[in-house]
Amino acid sequence: MDERKSEVLIKERQLVIPGETLATGLDFLPSSGSFRANNEIKSKILGLTKIKDRFIGVIPLSGVYVPKVGDGVIGFVEDMQTTIWIVDMNSPYDAILPLGEAVGEYVDLNKTDISVYYDIGDVIYAKVLNISKSKRVQLTMNDHRARKLIGGRILKITPSKVPRVIGKAGSMIELIKEKTKCQIIVGQNGVIWIKGEKESLASKTILMIEKESHISGLTDKITKFLEKSD
């Protein structure tokens, strides 16, 4: 039967648009970024294809940040209630940081104002603890990297480009840190915090990576760029 024949129609890491057929037949399964329409697997988004065993998915090239449990994010404290902080993390969903997850000691609410820990306008690096079905996101500071970020500058990039800024096993970000002598923290939500002497060089480099993230030989280009500006 011809209809049963399964075939992959695309190459690995090929640019596809929404609605483009990725594979035919029932032997393959759609993963993130793709869906099944009758006998075909089609792309949902503009992105690069990813084939893993029987799963065919698409990695987005643009889009907003959707929180995942365990992600490290940089957020801005937006609001404060008696026992929680509300954190904006560059996503359609605001996050909640409960007092218990933020402070490791006993707090007597009658005597203390919780703004001594985090105040409106503060920038924090926190971990996503839990996401409820109704998209209530909870953050935690119970992580060795979680802290308040003081000073420095903030940069926002497309969240789907974050893996390119970090590089393979952190190679790209280590390169920038070493060459610019800056402290850099990259949140999975596309917010980047930079502090150090050569802040502007570091931010220029990161914006260059974002712009040219789909071009090959990027690491070499960045190395050259950093050496030239030294």
Next chain:
Amino acid sequence: MKVGQPEKMIIDGKRLDGRSMTEFRPISLEVGNLKRAIGSATFNFGDTYALSAVYGPRTVHPRHIEDPQRAVLRCRYAMAPFSTKERIRPGTSRRAVEISKVLNEALSNVIFFEEYPKTVIDVFVEILQADASTRCAGLNAASLALADAGVPMKNLISSCSVGVVDGEIVLDMAGLEDNYGDVDMAVATIGNEDKIVLLQMDGIITKEQLIKMLELAKKGCAEIFEKQKQALKEKYKTGEIDDESE
């Protein structure tokens, strides 16, 4: 006959602007023109110029239109005051509200709303210059902008207009044809599939004419779809794709 109406709009098998019956005006389109928007696109049919920007998915304001199960789509169609010979009063009009609604309904057919519950996707369509088929150009631009914004969709939406001028069926109405033609019909399909998501018409036609017009419109939409596909791939063409990262 009204003032300014040409005696014949089809002479020796050619239309007023020298096109054949099944020919588009020059089409140009571009993706990602606006830096601050999440996704953006322009789409031109000759002198019709549509600009679209997409913001979102983002938090819903006002809160009461929020849906806990799915995202909400908000479309706004507007013509610039300078888009036609006679100034258009800025702000919403009966016509703008109607077109916003039909664009919203057409786009709702392809977006996966369940992926972003409790959010809103804002689509803005601005007509900077109008010369007939503005809703088609606007819809084409909007679907490109949505794809550019990374909104999950089943397919793109392609749209074009067909009409009857001097008793002949023509593709892509323009200028005087729109003003003095007999019938004007806007059609939108899901990509190059055989599914219609928008169909609006004024004028009087026969059943046979309608069937012929739909056939022509589907062919036109398939042509538009190819151009949309190209434009989206063009944006990320610079250099081949790398296999490092993650």
